[in-house]
Amino acid sequence: MSGSTLADRTDAHESASGYRAGRTLPLRVELVRQLKRRRTLVMYGILAVLPFVLVVAFAIGGEPDGRGDRITLMDTATASAANFAAVNLFVSAGFLLVIPVALFCGDTVASEAGWSSLRYLLAAPVPRARLLWSKLVVGLGLSLAAMVLLPVVALAVGVAAYGWGPLQIPTGGALDAGTAAQRLVVVVAYVFVSQLVTAGLAFWLSTRTDAPLGAVGGAVGLTIVGNVLDAVTALGDWRHFLPAHWQFAWADAVQPEPQWTGMIQGTAISVTYALVLFALAFRGFARKDVVS
Incomplete structure (x- = not known):
């Protein structure tokens, strides 16, 4: 019995001698898999189309006018490409x-479970922490990439429709085109960081359910609940x-300053919030009995 056990251990050691946990499921492979999925292309397509929709809307409805003495960012949408890009971010950040x-x-882990391929990935063997x-x-x-795509397309569309110029600030003043471009980079970075809570919710839910729609819908729903609660003064x-x-x-x-x-x-x-949710996802998945 002991000799057989020793031989098994030796064979296992030899067969696993080239195994490196850090080389399993490379990021490049996972990225290619996700980019080929139809939902990725559809989502990017919707974001790329939005600036064209707004240009058509302004062309049909006329340039936005101020509401009495109150002028908002939306009222300066057609002032320049920079203003148009800022308006696209403004109308999209809350929900789109x-x-x-x-x-x-939210779809990433749950979809593997839904396809019954998650257990095969872990049997590859891909360590659970590495997979997540x-x-x-x-x-x-x-x-x-989605958040960068929207303002980039908006800038290109805005240049063609309204020209390249300074960003007109609703409260008065303007930022030159170069400064405006730098500030828009800051805006995109902040919007991304502010959405990390939704990312954490979706990722955590994705490790808890085999239904991708449940993880995605749950994260969107909880984000909406947060917006509603914020409106409760x-x-x-x-x-x-x-x-x-x-x-x-x-x-x-x-702003000027x-x-x-x-x-x-x-x-x-x-x-x-995001770090807590990501930690819960890793901790829960490490102990989860994966049967899908």
Whole structure:
């Protein structure tokens, strides 16, 4: 018995001598798999089409006018390409950009379980932590790409429709085109960070269910609940602990003198929630009995 056991151990050691856990499920392989999926192409297509839809809407309805003495960012949408890109981010940050984040981070693990391929990936063998890490990094990468795609297309469409010029600030003043481009980079970065909570919710739910729609829908639904709670003024200062309360703090970055306090607070809240949710996902999946 002991000789047989020793031989088995020797064979196992020899067969696994070239095994490296860190080389399993490379990020490149996972990225290619996700890019080939139809939902990825459809989501990017929707985001790329939005600037064209807004241009047509402004062409049909005329240039936006101020509402009395109150002028908003929307009222300056056709002033320049920079204004048009900022408006695209403004109308999308609250809901539309939530969907790709929830989709790319919530569908990733649950879809493997739904296809009954998750257990085969783990039997490859791909360590559970490595599998989650690869899928999380790719999911966040695709989410960031979606947020970069929208303003880039909007800038290109805006240049063709309204010309390249300074970003007109609704409260008065303007930012030259170069400064405006830099501020828009900051805005995109902050929008991405503010959506990390949705990413964390979606990823955690993806490790808890075999239904991709449940993970994606759950993350979107909980994000909407957060927005609703932030609108309840009776909560007072408790709203400051809601990520939704800070989602438009990026508006402070497109001022003549940018204010960073709100963005710093929003970043701290979002990153804290996200880290907790990611940790719960890794901890729960490590102990999960995977049968799908």
